[in-house]
Amino acid sequence: MHALVVEQLRKVYRTGFEALKGVDLRVEEGDFFALLGPNGAGKSTLIGIVTSLVNKTAGSVRVFEHDLDHEPEAVKASLGVVPQEFNFNLFLPVAEVVINQAGYFGIPRREAKARTEFLLKKLDLWERRRSEMRLLSGGMKRRLMIARALVHRPRLLILDEPTAGVDIEIRRAMWDYLRELNAEGTTIILTTHYLEEAESLCRNVAVIDHGRIEAVAETQALLAGLDTETFVLNLRRPLGQLPQIAGFGLTAVDATTLEAQLRRGQSLNELFAALGAQGVEVVSMRNKQNRLEQLFLEMVARGRSGTAARAA
Amino acid sequence: MSARRSPVVQRWYRYWVTFATLLNKEVLRFSRIWMQTILPSAITTTLYFVIFGRLIGARIGAMDGFAYVDFIVPGLVLMAVITNAYSNVVSSFYSSKFSRFVEELLVSPAPPWVILAGFVAGGVARGVVVGIVVMLVAMLFTNVTPYNLAVTLLVFVLTAVLFALGGFINAVFANSFDDISIVPTFVLTPLTYLGGVFYSIDMLPPFWQWASKLNPVLYMVNAFRYGLLGTADIPLSIAFIIIIGFIVVLVLISLTLLKRGVGIKQ
Numbered sequence: 001m002h003a004l005v006v007e008q009l010r011k012v013y014r015t016g017f018e019a020l021k022g023v024d025l026r027v028e029e030g031d032f033f034a035l036l037g038p039n040g041a042g043k044s045t046l047i048g049i050v051t052s053l054v055n056k057t058a059g060s061v062r063v064f065e066h067d068l069d070h071e072p073e074a075v076k077a078s079l080g081v082v083p084q085e086f087n088f089n090l091f092l093p094v095a096e097v098v099i100n101q102a103g104y105f106g107i108p109r110r111e112a113k114a115r116t117e118f119l120l121k122k123l124d125l126w127e128r129r130r131s132e133m134r135l136l137s138g139g140m141k142r143r144l145m146i147a148r149a150l151v152h153r154p155r156l157l158i159l160d161e162p163t164a165g166v167d168i169e170i171r172r173a174m175w176d177y178l179r180e181l182n183a184e185g186t187t188i189i190l191t192t193h194y195l196e197e198a199e200s201l202c203r204n205v206a207v208i209d210h211g212r213i214e215a216v217a218e219t220q221a222l223l224a225g226l227d228t229e230t231f232v233l234n235l236r237r238p239l240g241q242l243p244q245i246a247g248f249g250l251t252a253v254d255a256t257t258l259e260a261q262l263r264r265g266q267s268l269n270e271l272f273a274a275l276g277a278q279g280v281e282v283v284s285m286r287n288k289q290n291r292l293e294q295l296f297l298e299m300v301a302r303g304r305s306g307t308a309a310r311a312a
Numbered sequence: 313m314s315a316r317r318s319p320v321v322q323r324w325y326r327y328w329v330t331f332a333t334l335l336n337k338e339v340l341r342f343s344r345i346w347m348q349t350i351l352p353s354a355i356t357t358t359l360y361f362v363i364f365g366r367l368i369g370a371r372i373g374a375m376d377g378f379a380y381v382d383f384i385v386p387g388l389v390l391m392a393v394i395t396n397a398y399s400n401v402v403s404s405f406y407s408s409k410f411s412r413f414v415e416e417l418l419v420s421p422a423p424p425w426v427i428l429a430g431f432v433a434g435g436v437a438r439g440v441v442v443g444i445v446v447m448l449v450a451m452l453f454t455n456v457t458p459y460n461l462a463v464t465l466l467v468f469v470l471t472a473v474l475f476a477l478g479g480f481i482n483a484v485f486a487n488s489f490d491d492i493s494i495v496p497t498f499v500l501t502p503l504t505y506l507g508g509v510f511y512s513i514d515m516l517p518p519f520w521q522w523a524s525k526l527n528p529v530l531y532m533v534n535a536f537r538y539g540l541l542g543t544a545d546i547p548l549s550i551a552f553i554i555i556i557g558f559i560v561v562l563v564l565i566s567l568t569l570l571k572r573g574v575g576i577k578q
Contacts (some may be wrong), residue, residue, distance in 0.1 A: 022344070051419050054578045073421035081419050087412035101331025104420035106326025293467065 001130070002108050003029045003062065003156045003187035004050065009059035010212075011045050016243070016299040019045040021211040022059070027189055027204070029064070029155075035266045036296055037110070043191040045082060046208070048219075049110035051081040063156060077105065080154030082145045084191075090134035094125060097133060098148050100285035105152035105304045112151065119147040139170045146174070150181075152221045157181065165196060173202060209297050214299055231289040233258040236281040245274040259288060331421045331430050338434025341399055342441075342554045349400070350442055352406040360388055361453040364510065376512050376543045380545060385450045386537035387509025389556055391473060392446040394504060394529070396497070397439030397472040401431050401479030402492045409483065414576055422572035428480065428563070436469060436475025463548065464539030466518045470555050475500075477562035484566075484575040503529045508537075513545045528554055 004027040011020040017224060019042045028035045048054030050061055052072065060067065066074040088097055094115050102112030120126040123143040128136060136144065142162065149157060159178075163171040182188050191200055198205060199219060206216040209269045214221065238255035248271055249261035258280075260271055272282060322578070339533050342349040352443070383399040406413040415527050417427050450456060458464045474533030486492045507529030525546075535551035539546035543565075568577070 048578070049529050052577075053415055053418055055573055073423065076419060076421040079419065083415065085412070087411045087415045089411060100333055100337055101416055101420070103336075104417055104422055106329045106421070108329055109333075111459070 002031045002062070003031065004189065005048070005060075006046070006061045007060040009046065009049060009061065010057045011042075011049060011054065012057045016108065019211050020049075020057075020059075023208070023213055025213060025216065027156075027197060029187055030182070030185060031186075031189075031204055032178075032202045033189045034202035034205045035189060036198060037191070041209045043208055043212040044160055045211075047158055047189075047191065048175055051079055051158060051222070052076060053081075053083075056089060077152070078155045080152065080157045082142075082149045082157070082159040082162050084164065085227060086141050086145070088133045088141070088144075091132055093132060094136065094144060095120065095129040097144065098151050101148045102245050104152045107152060114302070115151050116147070116152075117294060121148055123147050124173075139166045142166050143170070143174065146177075155187070156187045156189070159188065160189055164193070171197075186236035207296060209299075228261050228263050231262065232274075232286050232288050233259050233260055233282045234284045238284045239280065243275060243278045243280055244276075245271065248274070261279050321327075325386050326421070331433070332419070334427070334430025335433045337438065338400070339437050340429065340511070341404060341434075342438045349396070349438060350419060351398060351446060352359060352444045354445045354449055355450050357388050357392060361385070361450065365453055376514075378541055378542075378543070379454075380393050380434055382454050382456050382541065383512075383537075384510055385447075385456045386534045386540045387507070387540065389443050389446050389450065389532050390468075390542075391504050391509055392535045393439040393443040393468060393472050394475045394500065394532075398433040398440040398475040398479040398482075398496060400438040401435035402436060402450075402455050402483045402486070402496075405431055405480055405483035406486050406489070406492050409576055410489075418576065420571075424441045424567055428566050428570060432476040433481055435479055436472040439472035439476070440468070443472070447552050457473055459542035460538055462539075464536065467532060467536040467551075467555070470552075470559065471536070474555060474559050477559065477566055479538060481562065481569065484569045502535075503527055506530075507543065508533045528558060529556060 004025065006023055006025040008021050009023040010018070012018045023042070023046060025046075029058050034189060035046070045054055047231070049056045050063070050068075050103055052068070052075075060069070061066070061075070063075040064078050066078065068075045069247055092100075095113075098116040098119065099109065099112045102115060103109065107115070116129075117126065120129055123146060125140060125143055125147065128140065133141070133144070143162075146162065148157075149159075152159070162178075165173065175197070178190075188201075190198070204217065205219045205222055206274060207214045207225075235256045235258060239258070242252050243250060243258075247266065251259040253259055262268065262271065268285075275282060328531070361381065361384075361492040364384060369384070370518065371379035372380045374380070405414070408417075482492060482495050504526065507527050513524045513530065516524060531551040531554045533544055534544040535548055538548055538551075
């Protein structure tokens with residue numbers, strides 16, 4: 001079964017800006033799915049329509065086979081959403097925010113309190129349950145938004161930039177919890193600027209730009225299509241002059257650091273051998289960019305040149 | 313909730329829980345800030361009774377066969393109900409729009425009519441609480457006891473419903489905190505003061521009597537005055553038709569706005 005099916009979704013804002021230009025998207029039940037795209041690509045509009053925060057212009061949305069137009073209550077009951085921006089009553093205590101949200105989903109107060117306690121403990125917020133929202137740190141507010149989104153036990157959880165502004169330790173803890181939820185059967189869709197997040201968490205990825213889906217694929221298959229990768233090589237001794245090796249693009253960053261661009265099919269062993277033959281010894285190496293980030297930039301660049309060509 | 317209950321019963325139970333959650337949230341909200349929400353009306357009404365009732369009222373004499381201080385009781389109580397029911401909903405719903413926590417409701421399966429009922433019930437609750445406080449203050453200065461308790465309570469609640477709905481519509485269209493004070497200042501206050509709170513329209517020249525009858529607040533004040541004192545300038549049936557008619561129209565407008573997401577969805 002599909003957790004989400006979006007067909008020919010269009011959104012034209014009152015200003016005339018067309019944020020979505022006929023988006024088609026399918027997410028399988030149980031998937032961990034990333035929606036990638038630059039700012040203004042249409043990610044938040046797409047999520048806004050699916051979660052009933054934005055009115056669509058045309059097209060259809062189905063969640064677990066319930067149509068948003070005809071069965072909005074069934075669709076909303078299946079969905080949990082963690083928005084990009086904080087949307088709390090800042091003067092309410094932490095626990096009350098989650099209990100009220102459970103109430104809006106029709107969960108009786110006693111049950112709502114029990115679920116709130118479980119989630120706040122799970123997300124390390126229980127000690128702050130009586131604090132007013134405005135007194136929480138950014139990371140705590142993000143975690144509370146996850147607790148709030150989960151209190152009605154949604155089958156599909158949508159997170160819009162869930163770890164923006166969260167420090168590394170908390171981000172890792174949130175990733176672990178999201179993996180745990182996914183393993184328990186919750187379908188997860190996330191948008192993120194941290195492409196490492198998508199590469200680390202998500203099995204499938206869609207790239208959206210200019211209101212169109214540019215690619216949908218398994219994360220690993222998509223990475224296999226990466227045309228070039230850039231590696232940073234740390235050298236044992238300072239370079240006298242930049243080595244010239246046919247087929248490899250080399251750039252000197254400083255006297256003991258080289259950047260090497262490898263196209264698909266080129267071997268790192270060949271590069272190391274060629275460098276060794278010229279007396280250059282590599283002591284360590286790392287990817288300059290996250291691989292998905294590099295792929296994403298390539299795809300967006302290709303998409304834009306295609307759009308320009310179409311416009312011309 | 314027992315799984316054995318039918319889906320229809322379960323659905324209505326969920327609606328009830330949502331409604332109760334909204335009402336509870338609203339009551340807690342105005343109770344927490346009671347010095348801003350409940351106390352001012354009690355103080356203002358006390359001043360009205362002291363100045364207009366005791367000091368000036370003693371020189372005015374009887375009106376419609378009642379001491380002036382008694383005559384103004386229904387209007388003052390209803391004025392407090394109108395102001396508080398309206399301002400509770402307008403400020404609560406606009407705040408939820410402004411700080412975007414209205415999204416908590418929009419993503420929930422609560423249908424528009426349950427959301428509307430929750431906010432309106434919150435406004436009615438505050439109107440009723442403040443109305444009771446003002447009535448208690450009135451009883452310190454007068455000997456008024458309800459002439460017809462059923463009419464008194466019905467007008468009391470229906471008026472609160474009507475103005476809570478008005479506050480909701482105002483909040484939907486408001487784009488700033490200024491917008492939520494314009495209607496109370498420039499529409500509600502004049503309508504209330506010219507709605508026969510302090511005088512009987514029989515005192516007015518014929519043209520102004522006719523003009524006063526275009527003011528819906530006049531019908532509410534007079535119906536409430538009938539409930540408390542047993543006297544009114546307007547037939548009771550017409551007053552109820554007008555109040556209920558306004559409520560029906562405002563409910564339809566509010567639900568249409570909510571369903572379309574006017575002011576709350578892009």
